[in-house]
Amino acid sequence: MKALFYPGCSMQRNARPYLDSLLAIRADIGLELQEIDDWNCCGATEYMSVHRVAAHSLIGRNLALAQAQAVDTDVLTAGCSACFLNLSKTDTQMREDAKLNGTVNEALAAGGLHYDAGSLKVRHLLDLVCHDIGYDAVKARVVKPLYGLKVAAYYGCQVVRPDYDGRWDSHEHPTAMDTLLRALGAEVVDWSLKTQCCGGHMSVIGPEVAFGLIRRLIHGAAEAGADMVVTLCPMCQLNLDAYQVEMNKHFHTDYRVPVLYFTQLMGLAFGKSAKELGIGKEFVDATPALAKIQAEAPKVAEAKRRRRPKPGDGLPMPRME
Amino acid sequence: MTAATISGPKDFLSEVMAATPGDNRLNHCIQCGSCGGSCPSGAEMEHTPRRLFALIRAGERKTVLMSNAPWYCVSCYYCTVRCPQNIHITDVMYTLKAMAIQAGLYHDTSLPDFSETFVDYVEKYGRSFELGLATRFNLRHHPLSLAGMAPLGLNMLKRGRIDLTPHRIEGMAQLSAILERAKSLEGVLA
Numbered sequence: 420m421k422a423l424f425y426p427g428c429s430m431q432r433n434a435r436p437y438l439d440s441l442l443a444i445r446a447d448i449g450l451e452l453q454e455i456d457d458w459n460c461c462g463a464t465e466y467m468s469v470h471r472v473a474a475h476s477l478i479g480r481n482l483a484l485a486q487a488q489a490v491d492t493d494v495l496t497a498g499c500s501a502c503f504l505n506l507s508k509t510d511t512q513m514r515e516d517a518k519l520n521g522t523v524n525e526a527l528a529a530g531g532l533h534y535d536a537g538s539l540k541v542r543h544l545l546d547l548v549c550h551d552i553g554y555d556a557v558k559a560r561v562v563k564p565l566y567g568l569k570v571a572a573y574y575g576c577q578v579v580r581p582d583y584d585g586r587w588d589s590h591e592h593p594t595a596m597d598t599l600l601r602a603l604g605a606e607v608v609d610w611s612l613k614t615q616c617c618g619g620h621m622s623v624i625g626p627e628v629a630f631g632l633i634r635r636l637i638h639g640a641a642e643a644g645a646d647m648v649v650t651l652c653p654m655c656q657l658n659l660d661a662y663q664v665e666m667n668k669h670f671h672t673d674y675r676v677p678v679l680y681f682t683q684l685m686g687l688a689f690g691k692s693a694k695e696l697g698i699g700k701e702f703v704d705a706t707p708a709l710a711k712i713q714a715e716a717p718k719v720a721e722a723k724r725r726r727r728p729k730p731g732d733g734l735p736m737p738r739m740e
Numbered sequence: 741m742t743a744a745t746i747s748g749p750k751d752f753l754s755e756v757m758a759a760t761p762g763d764n765r766l767n768h769c770i771q772c773g774s775c776g777g778s779c780p781s782g783a784e785m786e787h788t789p790r791r792l793f794a795l796i797r798a799g800e801r802k803t804v805l806m807s808n809a810p811w812y813c814v815s816c817y818y819c820t821v822r823c824p825q826n827i828h829i830t831d832v833m834y835t836l837k838a839m840a841i842q843a844g845l846y847h848d849t850s851l852p853d854f855s856e857t858f859v860d861y862v863e864k865y866g867r868s869f870e871l872g873l874a875t876r877f878n879l880r881h882h883p884l885s886l887a888g889m890a891p892l893g894l895n896m897l898k899r900g901r902i903d904l905t906p907h908r909i910e911g912m913a914q915l916s917a918i919l920e921r922a923k924s925l926e927g928v929l930a
Contacts, residue, residue, distance in 0.1 A: 428868040433901045457910045459866040464815045465858035468837035471759065476922035477862070480915060512761045519761045522925050529921035530914035580817035581830075590821040616780040619814035623877065624854045628781050628812065661892060700899040 420551055422494040423485045423539070424452035427502035427653075428460050434653030436697025437498055440682040441544070443695050447560045448552050448685075453492065455485045461505040464620060475519060476526040478509040483532035485539055494551075498544040498682075500577035500652035507541040511583040543578045545651045545681065546586050549595040554602045562690040564604025567713035570684070571645035572596040572607055573636070574614050575655040590614070596681060600649060603688040610643040612636050617658040622665075629658065630666045637663055637674045646708035647677045649684055656680065661702045677705035687712070752799045760828065760835045768825040769793045775819035775829050785809040789819055789829055792836075805843055810836040811851035850881040863919060866909030871902050 430438040445452060458481050460466075467474040485495050497503040513520040513536035520536050527533055548557065574596060579587045587593045591614050597607045615636060618629030636659060640648050650656050660678040667674055678701060686696040687709070698705055757766050769790070776788025786807045787795065795804045813833040820830050841852050857877050861869040874893070878886050896902040909915065 428870075431867075431907070432903045433870060433896070435901065459909050459911075459915055460862045460868045462862060463858065463868065465855040466862060467834045468810075468852070468855040469841055469859045470919075470923055470926055471761070471835065471838050472926045473919050473922035475761070476918050477915075480911075480918055515763065516761045523922070526918050526922035526925060530911070530918040532914075532918070576814075576816035576818070581820050581828075591818075616814050616816040616818075618780075619816070620854065621781060621812070621814055623874065624851060625781075625784065625812065628784050632780055661896065664895075665892060700901060702895060702899075 420449065420494070420547070421451040421453065421492040422496040422542070422547060423489055423492060424454045425458055425461075425481060425485070425495060425497040425502055425506060426454065427497055427499040429499050429502075429653035429657075433657055434499070434680075436700050437653060437656070437680045437682060439695070439697040440680060440686045440691075441498060443691050444682060444686050444689055447689050448548065448556060450547070450552060452496075453488070453490060455481060455495075456488055458484060461499075461502045463501050463505075467505075472519075472522055472526065475509045475512070475523045478505050479513070479523045479527050479534050480530065480532060482506060482510060482539060483527050483534040486534055487532070489539075493539055494547070495539045495541050496544050496547050497541075498651070499654070500543070500575055501654060503541065503543040504577040507583050510536055510539065510541050513537075541584075542586070543651070545578065545596060545599075548681075548685075549599050550586065554598055557599060557685065558602045561603055561688045563688055563712070565600075565684060565688050565712050566604045567711045568605045568708065569608055569644055569646045569711075570600055570605045571610050571640040571643055571648045572600055572613055572681075573640075573648045573650045573655060573659070573678075575650065575652050576614060576616055576619075578651060579614055596649065596651065599681065600684060603684055605684065608640075608643040608645045610639050610645070612639040617652075617655040618662070619654065619658075622658050622662050626662075626665070627669070629662065630669045633658055633662055633666045634670055634672070634674075637666070637676050640676050641674060645676065646711055647679055647705060649681050650678055651681055656701075664702050675703050675707075677701055677703045677708050679705055752801050752804075753796050756796055756832060756835055756839070759839065760831050762828060762831070764828040764831055765825060766793065766796070766827055766832055769797075769827060770825055772824060774822045774824065778818040778822050779813075780816055780818070781812040781814055785812050789833070793827075793832075802845060804836065805840040805845040806847060807836075808846075808848065808851065809833075810840065811846075811848075850877075853877065853881065861906065863916070864908075865906045866912050866915050867907045869903070869906035871904060872906060 462474050462477050579593050580590050600607050618632040621629035683696045773790045776782045776790050787809045810833040817830050
């Protein structure tokens with residue numbers, strides 16, 4: 420499939436491994452990306468805190484450029500949660516609020532641009548991979564299954580919430596990435612923190628708040644037995660990886676849970692080299708975890724015996740004898 | 741009680757609602773507290789969102805805009821999806837931040853300053869500039885922590901994960917014209 424692509428500032432540098440691994444796997448999954456020419460920053464969570472209309476206009480320029488440059492596609496994708504949500508939010512709110520739509524287009528006109536709200540489908544990259552390309556197409560490309568690797572699928576906040584277009588099965592316990600990682604052969608651990616906050620901008624403006632949130636996530640993943648956390652967002656990766664080191668200093672702990680992007684795991688399963696996928700640029704070394712990937716499928720554990728219901732277990736139910 | 745005192749508090753609520761795009765439903769709050777209970781930084785907030793909304797209704801403009809609560813919002817949208825009244829809580833928090841900056845009301849200048857520094861770089865280059873943002877922000881507000889943060893910065897550099905110079909987009913003049921026009925229209929929503 421073909422999609423317009425908004426890389427965003429993080430993917431250019433801090434999350435370069437995310438971009439590199441995406442570019443390495445795109446041909447395997449038949450994804451053709453058309454980068455928006457001369458895109459600008461989406462404003463993250465900061466621009467909107469200062470100027471409301473200007474923030475939507477800043478995002479509006481990207482939407483207008485995408486609409487004007489689109490060739491054979493009306494899907495616009497971003498890999499960063501904040502970039503995705505900002506594009507989706509402006510598109511949605513322009514559609515729902517005629518006044519905002521008029522104001523943003525009046526601002527865009529000052530730059531000779533116009534955006535027809537609703538003309539693009541804004542989708543996060545994980546959404547495209549799971550729902551448009553599909554698990555079967557991904558599975559078909561796996562040559563080196565990730566058998567033996569235990570992963571915690573971490574979705575963070577802004578992809579699954581507020582979910583303007585209703586793309587996910589749950590806002591709090593989504594399963595798409597779990598299914599994707601299982602299709603790659605990995606074992607996905609059960610944990611309850613998959614959509615809890617990584618700390619966002621608090622790692623800079625209030626580090627102690629962020630450290631608490633980071634510890635909760637890293638401890639949760641470690642306790643669930645995960646060898647690594649798998650993420651879909653540059654901000655989450657930065658907070659959980661680079662700030663894991665700072666968090667350890669703050670709490671005098673010694674967690675070492677590496678944090679990789681789902682595209683990097685797809686690349687590994689597709690037989691790409693770690694280097695090509697940008698693996699090695701993380702702060703918490705992923706090498707020990709990746710050493711666990713076995714060449715052979717692990718033996719399937721014997722099916723657990725079903726627990727026989729004890730008399731009086733749960734609510735009394737009518738029985739058919 | 742005169743009609744004037746009753747309409748006083750109402751005005752601030754209408755002002756906040758008008759400045760928040762879309763059908764934000766702030767006037768539908770039933771004070772259930774699902775928002776504060778769902779908030780990852782709720783414990784550090786001077787007022788939970790629920791209390792903040794009661795204060796908005798009571799017309800306590802200054803207390804609301806001085807609160808650290810909107811700044812501690814991490815935009816996780818848990819409150820928004822859990823709110824039984826479908827209030828666009830995170831969007832309301834953005835409105836309160838913008839209003840606080842406009843009114844110059846806050847105890848801790850570092851909170852709005854981070855957002856404003858971020859905006860400065862975007863308006864200058866069209867892209868964000870992490871090294872500049874982190875250095876400028878920390879120099880101004882946490883100079884003593886700079887030494888502690890240095891290893892993080894150096895390790896980012898070593899891994900090629902941070903740029904030393906900002907990237908400027910080609911259409912900077914176009915973007916500036918758009919943002920300038922947008923700011924002149926900023927009051928239109930409210």
